[in-house]
Amino acid sequence: MGELGGFKKYQRKQEINTAVKNRLTNFKEFTTPLATKEQQKQGSRCMDCGIPFCHSGCPLGNYIPDFNDMVHKGEWHKALEILHATNNFPEFTGRLCPAPCEKACVLGIIDKPVSIENIEKYIVEKGFENGWIEPRLPKYRTGKTVAVVGSGPAGLAAAQQLNRAGHSVTVFERADKIGGLLRYGIPNFKLEKEIIDRRVAILEAEGITFITNAHVGVNVAVDELKEFDAVVLCGGATKARSLPIAGSDAKGVYQAMEFLTKQTKALFDKELEKEIINAKGKDIIVIGGGDTGSDCIGTSNRHGAKSVTNFEIMPKPPKARSAKTPWPFWPLELKTSTSHEEGCDRNWLINTKEFIKNEKGELTALKTVEVEWKIIPGERPQLIEKEETEKIWSCDLVFLALGFTGPEKTLPEQLGLELDFRTNIKASTYSYETNVPGIFVAGDMRRGQSLIVWAISEGRQAAHHVDAYLMGSSSLPLKDANDLLSA
Structure with missing residues (x-):
């Protein structure tokens, strides 16, 4: 695949980011794509490795060496067909x-991996640009x-496959709009909603x-689902994790999704600008080091x-891949997002103990303590607070980006669905049926x-089993490419 020895000739290159001072003036995407010839060179870096691990790293099982080869040859339409076959x-x-595919790239053992994600984006954008992506x-x-x-990525994938x-x-x-978390949970600077x-x-x-403003179990009766021959629940894990400590009711403590959602809605309705949680001129603390926390940083x-x-x-990850997560596994290493690059004081092994508020109930500061994790073989890690490390941090707003504990219980309760030990909706790991x-x-x-x-x-896989349930068999893809190989 790719050019023979191309990985020796060409260095990894990716899209160019707009300078920080310029991109902070708006909520637009801020990348400039590489020239087509340069993208072809990036496809040429795919090294014909014999046993590719990239698509085993990808949950979709994308045929990565195949579309890289088409990119190398300039066969963009064929590359798009290969890409759309699994995604x-x-x-x-x-x-x-x-991009877990890039972490499993064989080239990544000795050099920077093939820029698979960027190539993927360029293929599909070229497809839209040339009118190759049409209704089927x-x-x-x-x-x-x-x-x-639910109309997030799982729901949309299931819907398209079943259709x-x-x-x-x-x-x-x-x-009020289609897209689930993609619509209001992801900032516009990462995904413009026109996409x-x-x-x-x-x-x-x-x-x-598509029916919007339709909250099944709330303003749409669950009995309406009985009119359908099958139902696929793709409502996401939207129950945000809280931080039940003293002062958590202070004015100025918000869940990250409330902050991000209000900001995105205001971009498309000027009347809603007065409802945003405005971080201008304020001292902000974001609790949580994942992608949602990063999005709060960029928005602030x-x-x-x-x-x-x-x-x-958690502890600060190492800058390079840890020996505990060797190739081709997902690595334990420090991730620095574009939002982090835009300005942020990052702190690890910090536990928040109390939100401090004034007589009006307004947040003024928070109290933390430094911690360490005690590892005991065969037991859950223990969080140990360090003595005499309490600290007061002045702040005006705190955003909680602590992840989600599972789906809301409205639907499973009304439909009589069982939950698993993690409070997710329980379903067969083979058929996805409850x-x-x-x-x-x-x-x-x-x-x-x-x-x-x-x-x-999962949307694609569930669609196969729904189709088989309705028709007795299905010609839709069984699962991903890896499962097809082992089936």
Whole structure:
């Protein structure tokens, strides 16, 4: 695959980021793509490694060496067909995926890995630019109906696959726009919403029905789901983890999703600007070191925050891959996002003990303590507080980016669905079917908070089993490429 010895000739290159001072003035995406010839060189770095591990690292099982080879040859349309064979929405993953495929790239053992994610994004953008991505209507209709609850990546993937199988699919979304977490949970500077809209337009043209402002179990009765021959629940893991400590009710302590959602909505409705949680001129503390915390940092800096501080309760990861996570596994190493680069004081092994408020109930500071983790073989790690390390941090706003504990309980309770020990909806790991016949579940609602590639993968896999449930068998992909090889 690629050019013989290309990995020796060409260095890894990626999109160019706009200078920090310029990109902080707006909420637009801030990357400039490489020239086409340079992208072909990046595809040429794929090294014909014999046994590629890249698509074993990818939950979707993308045929990575194959589309890299087409990019190397300038066969962009063929590259797009190969990419779309396993991934319904590469324009999303090409922007948002942490790229486990690159961490499993064989070239990464001796050099910087192939820039797979960037190549993926360029292929699909070239496809839209040239009009190659068009609605694919099913050849016939089966007469079967399917309800998909939730329009995030899992729901959209399941809907498109089931529609292609000929079923009539209706997607229920509780928000006012389609996209789930992609729409309001991901800042515009990482994913401009026009990217979602153009794909949704294609799905609508393919025959999928979308109903917004439809919160099943709240303003849409669960009994309406009985009208469908099958149901796929893809509502995500939206129950945010709280921090139940003294002062948590202070004015100025917010969940990250509230902060991010209000900001994104205000970009498209000027009337909502007065409702944003404005970080301008304020001292901000973000608790949580993951992607959502990073998004809060980037958003705060775009508001013009006076300072941004980030707390993480875990130890600081090493700068290079740890020996505990050798290739081709996902590495334990320090991740510095573009938002971190824009300005942030990062702190590790910090535990928040109390939010301090004034007589008006307004947040003024918080109290922390330094911690360490005690590792005992065969037992859960213990969090140990260090003596005499308490510290008071002045702040005006705190954003809690602590992850999610699972799906909200409205639907499972009303539908009589069993939950697993992690409070996710319990389903067969093979068929994705719940304890209620005809009701399936996919994505974060089943597996817990996870990656966008896992959501798309699970949506595709669930669609296969729903199709088989309705028709007795299915020609939709069984699972991902790795499962097909072992089936």
